[in-house]
Amino acid sequence: MIRVHSWISDLVQNIELEPETAQYDYTYTCSDQFDDRSDWTFKYIKRISKQVVSLSYCPLEVELTIANSKYGLRNLHNYDVPNGEILIDATSLALPEMLHIFHILKANKRSFDVLYVQPTGYTEKKSDGLDEIKSYDLSDDGLGIQQVPPHVGPSDNSMLFFFLGFEGHRFGAIINSDEFDTRNVTCLIGAPPFKLGWENKTLSNNYKQLAEISTSSNARYKFAGANDPIKTYELIEQVYNAATYEKQVLCLAPFGTKPAAIAAAQFAVNNEKVVMLYDYVKKKSKRSSGTDLVHKWSFQYVE
Amino acid sequence: MKVIDIINKLSTARQEFQSSNGSVLNSFVVPFFIDKFDLRKISHSVALAGSRGSGKSTYIQYFSHATRFDKKHLNIKLEEFDCILLYWKPDITYCQGLKTNWLGDDALRFFSIHAALSLLQELANLVSNVSNHFPDLLSSLEQSGKFWSSVSKVTASSVEDIASLNAWIMDYKYEISTRLNPVNLDGILSIEPKQMLVYLTNALRLDYHRFNRTTFKVFIDEFELLTKEQQQVINTYRKESNQQLNWNVAYKLNSKPTNETTSDQWLQSPDDYSEENLDVHIESNYKIFAAEIFILTLQNAGLNCDMPQLTPEFLGDRDNIEERKSKKYQENVLSLINKILPTPSIKQLSSICMVNKSVKNKLSSLLDSLGLSDKVTQKLNEDISLAITVLGTYRQRNFDCAQISRYVLGESPKSEITSVKDKISTFEFNTLLSLNLQNAFIQVPVYSGFERFITMTTPNIRHFKELCLSALKQSDDFDTNNSYSLISDIKPISYLGMHLGALSSSSSLVKEVISYPPHGNKLSHMVNRIGELFRISQKASYQSEPERDIFTFTYDYAGADKELEDFLNSALSWRVLVEDDSRRIKDDKQITSKEFQLNPIYAPKFGISYRKKRGVTFTMDQFKTIVSGSSESFEGIKKLYQQKWKSEDSEGQQGVLL
Numbered sequence: 016m017i018r019v020h021s022w023i024s025d026l027v028q029n030i031e032l033e034p035e036t037a038q039y040d041y042t043y044t045c046s047d048q049f050d051d052r053s054d055w056t057f058k059y060i061k062r063i064s065k066q067v068v069s070l071s072y073c074p075l076e077v078e079l080t081i082a083n084s085k086y087g088l089r090n091l092h093n094y095d096v097p098n099g100e101i102l103i104d105a106t107s108l109a110l111p112e113m114l115h116i117f118h119i120l121k122a123n124k125r126s127f128d129v130l131y132v133q134p135t136g137y138t139e140k141k142s143d144g145l146d147e148i149k150s151y152d153l154s155d156d157g158l159g160i161q162q163v164p165p166h167v168g169p170s171d172n173s174m175l176f177f178f179l180g181f182e183g184h185r186f187g188a189i190i191n192s193d194e195f196d197t198r199n200v201t202c203l204i205g206a207p208p209f210k211l212g213w214e215n216k217t218l219s220n221n222y223k224q225l226a227e228i229s230t231s232s233n234a235r236y237k238f239a240g241a242n243d244p245i246k247t248y249e250l251i252e253q254v255y256n257a258a259t260y261e262k263q264v265l266c267l268a269p270f271g272t273k274p275a276a277i278a279a280a281q282f283a284v285n286n287e288k289v290v291m292l293y294d295y296v297k298k299k300s301k302r303s304s305g306t307d308l309v310h311k312w313s314f315q316y317v318e
Numbered sequence: 319m320k321v322i323d324i325i326n327k328l329s330t331a332r333q334e335f336q337s338s339n340g341s342v343l344n345s346f347v348v349p350f351f352i353d354k355f356d357l358r359k360i361s362h363s364v365a366l367a368g369s370r371g372s373g374k375s376t377y378i379q380y381f382s383h384a385t386r387f388d389k390k391h392l393n394i395k396l397e398e399f400d401c402i403l404l405y406w407k408p409d410i411t412y413c414q415g416l417k418t419n420w421l422g423d424d425a426l427r428f429f430s431i432h433a434a435l436s437l438l439q440e441l442a443n444l445v446s447n448v449s450n451h452f453p454d455l456l457s458s459l460e461q462s463g464k465f466w467s468s469v470s471k472v473t474a475s476s477v478e479d480i481a482s483l484n485a486w487i488m489d490y491k492y493e494i495s496t497r498l499n500p501v502n503l504d505g506i507l508s509i510e511p512k513q514m515l516v517y518l519t520n521a522l523r524l525d526y527h528r529f530n531r532t533t534f535k536v537f538i539d540e541f542e543l544l545t546k547e548q549q550q551v552i553n554t555y556r557k558e559s560n561q562q563l564n565w566n567v568a569y570k571l572n573s574k575p576t577n578e579t580t581s582d583q584w585l586q587s588p589d590d591y592s593e594e595n596l597d598v599h600i601e602s603n604y605k606i607f608a609a610e611i612f613i614l615t616l617q618n619a620g621l622n623c624d625m626p627q628l629t630p631e632f633l634g635d636r637d638n639i640e641e642r643k644s645k646k647y648q649e650n651v652l653s654l655i656n657k658i659l660p661t662p663s664i665k666q667l668s669s670i671c672m673v674n675k676s677v678k679n680k681l682s683s684l685l686d687s688l689g690l691s692d693k694v695t696q697k698l699n700e701d702i703s704l705a706i707t708v709l710g711t712y713r714q715r716n717f718d719c720a721q722i723s724r725y726v727l728g729e730s731p732k733s734e735i736t737s738v739k740d741k742i743s744t745f746e747f748n749t750l751l752s753l754n755l756q757n758a759f760i761q762v763p764v765y766s767g768f769e770r771f772i773t774m775t776t777p778n779i780r781h782f783k784e785l786c787l788s789a790l791k792q793s794d795d796f797d798t799n800n801s802y803s804l805i806s807d808i809k810p811i812s813y814l815g816m817h818l819g820a821l822s823s824s825s826s827l828v829k830e831v832i833s834y835p836p837h838g839n840k841l842s843h844m845v846n847r848i849g850e851l852f853r854i855s856q857k858a859s860y861q862s863e864p865e866r867d868i869f870t871f872t873y874d875y876a877g878a879d880k881e882l883e884d885f886l887n888s889a890l891s892w893r894v895l896v897e898d899d900s901r902r903i904k905d906d907k908q909i910t911s912k913e914f915q916l917n918p919i920y921a922p923k924f925g926i927s928y929r930k931k932r933g934v935t936f937t938m939d940q941f942k943t944i945v946s947g948s949s950e951s952f953e954g955i956k957k958l959y960q961q962k963w964k965s966e967d968s969e970g971q972q973g974v975l976l
Binding site: 076156168170187190195230294 | 420495498501833835838842
């Protein structure tokens with residue numbers, strides 16, 4: 016399994032971008048740049064890494080592209096993980112890419128670090144007229160809710176663990192699909208959030224959906240720091256144990272913050288039977304602004 | 319029961335329904351068209367298409383063995399054995415996860431196993447349901463032994479009764495779920511669903527005399543959501559349907575599932591199947607149907623009905639259709655509903671509007687400025703509908719004071735009377751809508767009443783129920799201790815209450831649009847932006863023509879823009895848009911007669927009309943900007959129409975918080 020054995024956090028302004036000191040040999044990142052954070056991260060990883068490798072996943076072809084070479088999911092073992100120290104830039108990578116690279120590194124019994132930079136704000140939607148609640152303009156239409164191979168499994172008799180984010184409609188899509196038993200859902204709220212008060216934004220943007228699922232009284236809520244994958248991992252494990260006890264499959268929908276998605280990917284890599292959901296929304300450029308805290312988590316492979 | 323208890327029961331009703339055993343007994347109102355459209359009596363393969371919320375699944379389930387042989391039935395007719403319907407709603411996210419690009423040929427093998435296990439479960443349930451009423455089935459199966467030996471052969475284990483079959487299915491489902499990560503099909507049974515069903519149903523025929531001549535029909539729900547390869551497999555079965563085993567599908571109206579099969583012989587309509595549009599059937603008697611469903615829902619929530627014969631059993635029994643078609647019966651049902659949800663006439667709405675002081679003042683200063691005689695003014699004030707119409711139309715170029723004067727004084731010739739009356743019927747409601755939008759303090763309940771709920775929701779029963787529920791939430795008894803036991807005890811909901819309820823439902827349904835995959839963001843842009851444009855039109859104080867609420871654009875639908883057509887199909891299949899060919903827009907630029915209206919249920923959110931009247935023709939560029947352009951580029955279009963329609967800017971809130 017892989018586990019976090021140490022971590023450090025610091026403010027962006029305390030980190031120097033000069034001179035170049037390569038601590039890492041390889042860094043996996045997403046080549047499309049979206050916002051201030053990716054600009055900064057790109058400079059930073061160029062400083063600390065000898066080589067930067069782009070990583071992307073195509074859900075239609077079901078293949079992972081690593082540095083321009085394509086690998087079908089059943090052939091990931093054909094990819095030779097280079098020797099040396101490895102860093103994964105989670106700021107720009109989406110859940111499916113993280114999940115697959117975690118799988119590859121675990122299969123190769125490799126330890127690695129994961130980097131994440133928090134933004135200072137997210138882009139609010141320009142009002143389309145009549146709405147009072149501020150909503151967020153973060154992504155364009157994706158493929159709709161799908162299970163992420165290889166974490167595919169029956170959804171009847173499953174226990175849904177949904178991570179709430181700023182885009183309530185992504186939760187709404189799960190409810191409206193009528194495919195999931197929303198009477199038996201657990202929600203993760205990122206509290207404390209990146210910034211004090213943002214938990215209110217999470218709640219107000221998901222208000223309609225929460226009101227809908229709360230007509231059946233079984234919805235449960237869990238809280239973990241929005242930038243705390245370790246606590247999030249513990250909570251997933253709790254829910255997983257509860258589901259297993261009920262002979263149900265755990266279905267993870269990590270649509271909240273990236274650190275929470277890191278924990279979900281880590282948990283799935285360690286537990287094959289978890290079903291993973293993702294909607295492949297297209298991230299908009301300039302979806303966030305500013306750079307705040309930088310986190311680095313060190314993952315260790317243990318037998 | 320208190321109102322709050324009824325509301326709580328109704329809110330959870332939909333979710334409880336999902337978890338039921340597949341029987342819709344006592345929760346289904348048999349529609350009048352059922353005799354013409356008995357799914358068991360149609361000999362060819364059927365593709366049942368219906369828009370979202372039209373009740374497709376419930377309709378199929380009514381014919382399924384789960385309902386036909388429900389334990390609660392007192393008597394089962396032997397004709398039930400003529401045709402037995404197996405209902406299968408695939409586990410969609412799982413099936414979609416079985417991608418060929420990932421699993422190669424194994425993808426269809428996993429799908430086949432999923433289908434086979436689900437159908438085997440249906441057969442197990444069938445035996446169990448039938449044996450509730452015909453206990454000799456179990457002893458026959460045991461004595462003859464063919465069925466159980468066939469099941470044992472299929473499952474490659476020893477299965478000799480329902481309990482052991484259920485246990486085997488549960489275990490095997492679990493086994494399969496462990497074989498995807500990592501992919502490993504070693505030692506997994508190869509079960510081909512169709513061969514399995516042929517084999518097992520033949521065994522049933524041999525073992526039990528009542529199944530001797532039975533036709534087995536499989537109905538696969540949500541067919542459009544399966545992958546193309548999976549649809550091809552099912553299509554091959556549909557093509558091979560016969561008297562003994564017949565394969566059918568159901569999908570959302572306007573979704574376009576493939577007609578390909580696994581061979582080069584494609585499925586063809588009408589030779590291989592016929593597509594039946596459930597919406598068309600439902601629309602024919604929607605009003606009474608919706609009223610009955612609401613009564614049934616209230617009964618299932620715990621209220622009793624005043625009409626003693628109107629029980630869930632009565633509504634669910636097709637023998638009562640003739641009685642339900644009778645005028646007397648329908649009057650009784652409608653009067654019960656109309657009592658709870660009374661519909662104000664447009665004239666009544668005008669009277670409500672006229673109570674408002676500022677409207678009165680506005681009218682009197684207008685009449686002064688028109689220079690009418692005192693007598694005409696007095697008469698006009700008495701004819702409220704006409705007065706409101708004048709308020710809305712006096713700026714029109716062809717507005718004629720003399721004509722109005724003659725009309726109120728009774729001096730008009732016949733043709734003029736008709737012309738004025740026409741004007742009232744066209745513009746009175748229009749003016750009320752405009753007044754609502756122009757003044758935050760005017761709140762004419764233009765969306766209130768059962769009749770309007772029907773117009774706004776046809777043929778979507780789910781939306782109708784949501785409107786009724788929102789209206790109930792506005793009941794005066796919401797926080798009193800008044801308790802109801804009969805449906806007629808429910809205190810009539812006030813006009814304003816119904817209006818506010820409609821606003822709240824509508825607003826919440828508009829918010830839901832963004833979560834309709836795969837074009838949610840674009841659909842939501844379209845609804846909100848077109849809604850806003852029509853709101854601008856409706857808000858203008860100069861109304862040159864009736865309500866604008868339909869649109870078209872310059873495109874010929876000949877396949878040149880596949881992306882656009884995909885998007886439109888998605889909009890139609892979610893019923894975000896409603897399409898018709900009536901050609902109400904008078905514009906030379908129009909290429910086809912196709913016209914679109916936002917679903918009328920969205921009208922209250924924007925304060926626009928639910929009646930189909932007039933509209934606009936967008937250029938292709940405009941339409942694309944509306945669907946996927948930035949807020950800035952949409953502002954340009956908005957400004958253009960504001961000028962064109964002489965509407966002042968813009969978004970003062972309506973009188974209530976949405």
